[in-house]
Amino acid sequence: MKPVKVGLLGLGTVGTGVVRIVEGNQQDLNSQVGSPIVIEKIAVRSTDKVRSVEIDAAKLTIDPWEVIRDPEIDVIVEVMGGIDQTKEYILEALERGKHVVTANKDLMALHGSELLAKAQEKQCDVFYEASVAGGIPIIRTLIEGFSSDRIVKIMGIVNGTTNYILTKMSQEGASYEDVLKEAQDLGYAESDPTSDVEGLDAARKMAILGTLGFRTNVELDDVTVQGISSVTKEDITYARKLGYEMKLLGIATSSNEHITISVQPTMIKQNHPLASVNGVFNAVYVHGEAVGETMFYGAGAGEMPTATSIVADLVAVVKNLKLGVNGLKAIVPYKTKKLQSTDQVFYKNFILLHVDDKAGVLAQITQVFAEYDVSLASVVQQPNEHNPDAEIVIITHRASKANFDKVLQHFEQLDVIQRIKSVYRVEDI
């Protein structure tokens, strides 16, 4: 078979990894797909930059359209990032019958259904394994490995930056600000870390996982999001004392065909497999009705792990090319989306209150929980070292989010509560 020609959009960290794998593993790839894979053209920001891989200068262009419009090119690999402009590139590539492999979670979370519809219309593949959890083949697993099962819960540590920060805070008792600074120095966090630390990056990935796991079109707006920027080292100390680790978890659940998806700092039992996923590693825990508990662990980012997923997608495109079945295997989400209302979303909560240190306070507070039908698993009141208030640490039993939110609203009005210091979701199973 004649060589398959690839156009690369972007030659940053991940793009460089793609070049490295395609060239370094050429023989292996050829043995699997039966034809050479050639990187034909690369769109870059600057053609002068010194690169860590050897590239024929004639392949470089600063104009992505030149790559997309090249009739010789069969597959576009998009690793440049960005949303609106990049979407135009990809739509045009599909329009021209080119297949697309992308690592772009932002694009897929926001415009995935539109791109996949266009791909289907044009009988092209759009693969995006690298967009979630880097080197972990979780997208394949949800589409193919669990095609037979009904997924009831997905929990993911899908953002390496925040997991690095929380791990360091937990293991070293360091403050959020100090660890963020260190992560930025090490290149694990961006100079503007908002998208990571506020949970937006994780939310985009969870929208993708939810769409695949629940076979319905989850949109970014369906994901409720809370980041880690207000997590303190005291919170983590409390968590550990109670037998939990603090993790930024994406949690997606489905019951009675109704789904709910969120990203929030969560206290998870120390013996849960997700609790020991540390540093920049990612993991996705999938609970299926039939398969039970499973977990998939690996590097969530980085040049080579991400490139592994991209080139695996490329191999899949080329195998399909050989069989003439591109674009014919896409599973379009076939379920009507029904979001669970907050009175049907149940979980445990941790709450830390600063209260007046006087008689009757605890009674008032527990009365509020009772009023909204939230029962308590444990209550500890103790003097606060640093000021005249007392601290109350409460863990609730499973309660509806609606009722628990009413408790918090009520607390805002309660004079004896100085401050609702922290509130976290708790996962015991």
Next chain:
Amino acid sequence: MKPVKVGLLGLGTVGTGVVRIVEGNQQDLNSQVGSPIVIEKIAVRSTDKVRSVEIDAAKLTIDPWEVIRDPEIDVIVEVMGGIDQTKEYILEALERGKHVVTANKDLMALHGSELLAKAQEKQCDVFYEASVAGGIPIIRTLIEGFSSDRIVKIMGIVNGTTNYILTKMSQEGASYEDVLKEAQDLGYAESDPTSDVEGLDAARKMAILGTLGFRTNVELDDVTVQGISSVTKEDITYARKLGYEMKLLGIATSSNEHITISVQPTMIKQNHPLASVNGVFNAVYVHGEAVGETMFYGAGAGEMPTATSIVADLVAVVKNLKLGVNGLKAIVPYKTKKLQSTDQVFYKNFILLHVDDKAGVLAQITQVFAEYDVSLASVVQQPNEHNPDAEIVIITHRASKANFDKVLQHFEQLDVIQRIKSVYRVEDI
């Protein structure tokens, strides 16, 4: 599309699970593949048995040939087990152009390449995701998820029975015999547990994983095997004291195109992700040159997890049927197998010796290690509580298996050594 008709060979635990999923998830499966999947005929040992799923008696037969020769049937799902006779059934099914899904690790480890060759000749699919690690889609992961990468190491806890036994021994300080008995009572171990506890079951699975991971035909004879029946609670106490857990690990490595595959009780660092895989759970750790460390965790056996994998394979067959590409996507191992010689296989070792409690013994022993170029990481000599001998506990640095074996041979001749009590592989990374 007209219904796809399935013939089931076997209706034990796993077969029952297959019926449950195909019938219970009929609508979901139909949405994915675009046609109903119907279980048309089932070969059973007895048609009179009371079953936990409702089955139309007219579908049952005690003659597998009746299922295989039925021209209406498109796919054979083999969950009856057995080797020689079952191989004949499957070859005949392929001969007749039927696709095959099997959970039979014994068959695939022993005759996989013959069956896959026949399948290719007849343009049929043979899928066997359920044959290794039950519900964990590890076969897909190795074939597709890591198609772009070079796997350098696979470590697997792929036998639930032995992992249950070792976990119990470790967590409760119980003896091997007591836990085995308990496992038998609970149905986690067979009345004749040999295949599990002597590592044969794990060896078969490792042969399959090695074939896929290293893209070369690994045969069962290539796997060196040691079981857990001589592991004592004292060994496990030592392991934990030194910061390790004892696990029956399948370990397959590839370096410079040479491979080595073994199954043996191994002391693995407590912070390794495999160390906390407990009970009947399975996990496969895969280290790829590009992707780095990954791990895949889930139920290794059981009715529904195993059935999940089988029906996922069935979905894959039906999708291929729809596209007319069955049998065209098989990857035939394309690498010449080169086994690593034992002087090129390096790892750390734990060794526990009972020795005469007198001066100069330690010097004699360490001299032997030096003679064969095996350097030592730690040596502890202590009196033995139960008899007049002393105990010496040694952990070596990484040494070649050839040299370490010479040390052990030499020890057999050494008068001051009463007994080589235990020897285990040690995995630090």
